[in-house]
Structure formats: C-alpha cells, structure tokens
Amino acid sequence: MEQSKTEEKEVLISHLFNxxxxLVFKAWTDPKLLVNWYAxxxxxxxxxxLDASKNGEFHSCVHDPVHGDCWIKGTYEEVIFPEKLVFTMILTDEQGSSVEALAAGKPEDWPKETITTVTFEAIGEQTKLTLHQxxxxxxxxxxxxxxxWIKMFNKLEGILG
Incomplete structure (x- = not known):
C-alpha cells in the first residue's frame, strides 16, 4: 500500500552548536545575524x-546566482525566548503576493505553505537545535x-564558534 502524503516522513534535522x-536563538531572530548564514x-x-515576535511577519529574498530570486514571507506563530520558534513560509513575489510554486522555481507539487518549528535545548554550554518542517x-x-538547511547550520556554527 502506498503512503499518503500526510504519512510521508517530514523534514527533521538536529544540530549541536557549540x-x-x-545566542543561537538570537541568530534566528536578529536580521544582522541572519544575513550572514540564512541562505x-x-x-x-x-x-x-523582519518582526520576530508573536504574530510578527517577515518578507525575505534569497538571491541565487543560478536559480534566480526566491521571495518568501511568513508569520511567527510562536516565539518563546530562548526555547522555540514556529513560523510559516509562503512563496511570494517581491510585493509579497503569494505565487505558484513553479513561478518561484519550485516543483509544481511544492506546498503552498510550510510550517517550520525550531526548538533550542541547552546541553551544558552547547545548544541542540531541532528543526521540523x-x-x-x-x-x-x-x-x-x-x-x-545542513549547509546553513554549518555556516551558523562557523559564525557562532
């Protein structure tokens, strides 16, 4: 029997930061830090x-020299310093209007909206970050x-270390 889309394994990544x-939480909410690793x-x-507060919104663009620009906007549904972030991600154009996946350079069946949950767990002086999308x-x-995501976490590790 084929798995339905709702039963498919979703993105779940953990990374241990030194x-x-x-500080790791701040790197996710401070635009001065985000621009150094979040691409x-x-x-x-x-x-x-970028308003990283509950019900705050962001609108960003990843400039990719190969695939072109990718605009995304979202809303912070939960912001619990320094434990958890939950935010939506929607493909948009530069004006913030929602666009179809193909227009944003994604496969046709890419979800219209994703929800990203990031948790931050203190382990001594380190932080275990877990991302679910x-x-x-x-x-x-x-x-x-x-x-x-893996490459961005490695970039962030280099900035924090």
Missing amino acids: APRE PDGCTIEFKT TIPEAQAKATGAYQS
Whole structure:
C-alpha cells in the first residue's frame, strides 16, 4: 500500500552548536545575524521586513546566482525566548503576493505553505537545535532544500564558534 502524503516522513534535522542557546536563538531572530548564514551556499539573503515576535511577519529574498530570486514571507506563530520558534513560509513575489510554486522555481507539487518549528535545548554550554518542517523529506532532498538547511547550520556554527 502506498503512503499518503500526510504519512510521508517530514523534514527533521538536529544540530549541536557549540554556543549557548540564547545566542543561537538570537541568530534566528536578529536580521544582522541572519544575513550572514540564512541562505544556501553561493547565495545571499535580504529582509524587506523582519518582526520576530508573536504574530510578527517577515518578507525575505534569497538571491541565487543560478536559480534566480526566491521571495518568501511568513508569520511567527510562536516565539518563546530562548526555547522555540514556529513560523510559516509562503512563496511570494517581491510585493509579497503569494505565487505558484513553479513561478518561484519550485516543483509544481511544492506546498503552498510550510510550517517550520525550531526548538533550542541547552546541553551544558552547547545548544541542540531541532528543526521540523512540514514538507516531505524526500521532496526536500530532491530540491536541495534539505541539504541547504545542513549547509546553513554549518555556516551558523562557523559564525557562532
């Protein structure tokens, strides 16, 4: 029997950072820190808006020299310093209007909205970060999104270390 989409394994990644969780959490909510690591290798990111508070919104663009610009907006559904972030991610255009996946350079069946949950667990002076994203892991790996998270975490580790 074939698995339905709701039963597919979703993206779940953990990373242990050699930094206190308050600092790791801040790196996810401070635009001055985010621009240094929150984009795949070879890409840059800019934030039109970023309000990392409950019900706050962000609108960002990853500039990819190969695949072009990818605009995303979202809303912070939970912000619990320094323990947890939950935010939506929707593909948009530069004006913030929702766009179809193909128009944003994603496969046609890419979800219109994903929810990303990031938890921060103190382990001594280190932080165990766990990221869950509501997209099938196989689809994220096929598009490079999964690998991009790993590379971005490695970039963040370099900045925090």
